[in-house]
Amino acid sequence: MPIIDSHLHVFEKLSDEFPREVNDQCPADRAETAEKLLEVMAANGVDQAILTQIGGTQLTHHRYLQYCLKTYPNRFRGIGLIPRDEWDAPEDHMDRLAENGDIIGFRINEIGGSADPLSQMDVRTFTSYRIWKHAAKKNYVMWLYIRAKDAHQVAFMVRAFPEIRAVFNHLMICPGEGMFSWDGEGRPHINTPVPPMTRYSMLGLHEYPNICVHLSGQYAFSQEAWPYRDLESWHKTLLAKFGADKLMWATDFPWILEDPGYDKLVQVIDELLPDLNAQQKAEIMGGTAKRVLGFPDVAD
Amino acid sequence: MRRPTDAERQEWEDNGVLFLENAIVGEDLARLQTTFDRCAAEARREWLEGIAKGTRPAAHFDIPRPLEKDDVFIDLIDHPGWYGFLMDFADEDLILLAPQVRTLPVSPISYVGWHPDVPHTTPLHMKAQIYIEDVPADGGAFGYVPGSHKPDAGACPVVRPLDSMPGHKVYPGKAGDVVLFNSYGWHTSMVNRTLKPRKSIILIYEKWSKDRISTKHFAAIAHKCTTPDRRRLFSLDER
Ligand SMILES: [Fe+2]
Numbered sequence: 001m002p003i004i005d006s007h008l009h010v011f012e013k014l015s016d017e018f019p020r021e022v023n024d025q026c027p028a029d030r031a032e033t034a035e036k037l038l039e040v041m042a043a044n045g046v047d048q049a050i051l052t053q054i055g056g057t058q059l060t061h062h063r064y065l066q067y068c069l070k071t072y073p074n075r076f077r078g079i080g081l082i083p084r085d086e087w088d089a090p091e092d093h094m095d096r097l098a099e100n101g102d103i104i105g106f107r108i109n110e111i112g113g114s115a116d117p118l119s120q121m122d123v124r125t126f127t128s129y130r131i132w133k134h135a136a137k138k139n140y141v142m143w144l145y146i147r148a149k150d151a152h153q154v155a156f157m158v159r160a161f162p163e164i165r166a167v168f169n170h171l172m173i174c175p176g177e178g179m180f181s182w183d184g185e186g187r188p189h190i191n192t193p194v195p196p197m198t199r200y201s202m203l204g205l206h207e208y209p210n211i212c213v214h215l216s217g218q219y220a221f222s223q224e225a226w227p228y229r230d231l232e233s234w235h236k237t238l239l240a241k242f243g244a245d246k247l248m249w250a251t252d253f254p255w256i257l258e259d260p261g262y263d264k265l266v267q268v269i270d271e272l273l274p275d276l277n278a279q280q281k282a283e284i285m286g287g288t289a290k291r292v293l294g295f296p297d298v299a300d
Numbered sequence: 301m302r303r304p305t306d307a308e309r310q311e312w313e314d315n316g317v318l319f320l321e322n323a324i325v326g327e328d329l330a331r332l333q334t335t336f337d338r339c340a341a342e343a344r345r346e347w348l349e350g351i352a353k354g355t356r357p358a359a360h361f362d363i364p365r366p367l368e369k370d371d372v373f374i375d376l377i378d379h380p381g382w383y384g385f386l387m388d389f390a391d392e393d394l395i396l397l398a399p400q401v402r403t404l405p406v407s408p409i410s411y412v413g414w415h416p417d418v419p420h421t422t423p424l425h426m427k428a429q430i431y432i433e434d435v436p437a438d439g440g441a442f443g444y445v446p447g448s449h450k451p452d453a454g455a456c457p458v459v460r461p462l463d464s465m466p467g468h469k470v471y472p473g474k475a476g477d478v479v480l481f482n483s484y485g486w487h488t489s490m491v492n493r494t495l496k497p498r499k500s501i502i503l504i505y506e507k508w509s510k511d512r513i514s515t516k517h518f519a520a521i522a523h524k525c526t527t528p529d530r531r532r533l534f535s536l537d538e539r
Contacts, residue, residue: 207460
């Protein structure tokens with residue numbers, strides 16, 4: 001089975017060819033290119049990866065992502081973003097990004113229903129409804145990094161569209177309001193209890209056959225250095241509930257390149273789930289991603 | 301105070317669960333319902349703020365520190381409708397661990413899968429779930445696997461879907477009904493598929509063991525616990 005890094009980011013320096021948004025994390029002159037990624041992947045025996053869009057939601061912002069997908073068609077699949085002001089009619093944007101078949105899904109952080117769990121829930125009124133509806137129609141994957149106040153709404157959407165393949169990023173943790181900061185290395189840090197309070201709204205989703213979870217982003221939630229021992233028990237909970245055939249390993253490159261290093265992330269599953277059998281390990285390290293996300297055979 | 305009959309004690313031993321109809325009725329129940337709603341309304345905003353910050357669960361809404369909010373909750377702890385049963389099961393040496401005054405929102409999934417609360421190494425651990433309003437089978441009713449409290453039951457399996465658990469039983473009830481259960485056994489909240497949140501109170505008890513609950517833990521209500529029985533129940537004195 002291939003080793004697949006199922007969530008990470010690449011970007012080029014800002015240019016006319018590759019326009020993107022600029023911020024402290026991704027200043028105009030910073031580049032974390034596909035070539036650099038492929039080098040570090042090769043050095044660590046990683047075969048393929050999901051490139052998740054960063055640097056803006058507009059079609060033009062996706063140019064570098066599209067360039068990478070086109071240049072290395074057997075290596076990568078992509079996840080796109082949708083401008084917030086197009087959520088009420090996102091279909092055209094989604095289809096244009098997905099037309100080559102290499103952008104396979106879309107990332108959102110909001111479900112957009114009522115923040116009060118005791119109110120009536122009608123998914124058709126949720127702000128992300130049209131995205132889900134179109135994803136169901138076109139078999140797009142939903143890439144989810146959901147804010148805490150929307151966590152209880154997810155199950156309603158999943159019930160409405162059980163056929164959608166949905167992948168919860170970063171340990172299924174849902175960041176709370178005001179809990180986001182930048183760490184000393186300019187990376188996101190999320191102040192959250194682990195296990196997260198949102199688990200009561202999320203773990204039950206294991207009943208649905210198309211829900212997957214990323215084992216990734218440990219650096220952002222842990223209070224410890226690698227191997228992030230304080231997250232071990234949460235990894236075990238996710239394994240017990242979802243099973244290895246629903247879990248996907250990822251590094252969140254490039255944010256882990258310096259600390260702890262890509263090689264350390266390749267080992268993180270061995271550290272935090274030491275009791276996996278070979279089959280389970282192979283599923284988590286790539287088998288699940290290959291099957292669920294439809295990666296081509298590497299040799300093709 | 302009601303005490304278990306021999307048949308009820310046998311059922312408890314065999315199944316680890318006992319359903320008590322009309323355990324709290326009339327004025328007592330009406331006062332409890334009113335107080336539940338008032339305290340929930342007062343606590344709601346703080347809960348919603350906590351949800352947004354990720355510091356409180358959205359999947360269930362517990363009123364914080366209920367014993368300090370109204371005496372009606374204190375009176376539940378040794379309520380004659382079930383206290384005699386728990387005392388009997390705990391060989392007359394019972395302590396309270398915590399109350400959960402809980403509203404369960406409607407959701408397509410359960411907030412908690414099948415699980416035991418504690419391993420058999422813990423002293424006998426019991427809960428009383430009091431239904432504040434009628435709870436239909438599809439309204440987040442309590443589910444239990446009778447017999448799963450026994451030491452030879454093995455590990456609790458992960459099942460999909462929730463209601464495919466072999467041998468489980470669902471306990472719908474009327475307002476004022478109470479389910480007593482041994483927490484070694486496998487249990488869950490069934491899915492609430494109705495349009496109405498479930499209201500219930502879960503009281504957590506254990507057979508006394510040394511230093512389980514600090515004498516300071518319930519100090520805020522010590523002045524309301526003047527009888528020796530209550531002082532023991534709330535662990536107010538060193539033993
Ligand atoms: Fe429990």
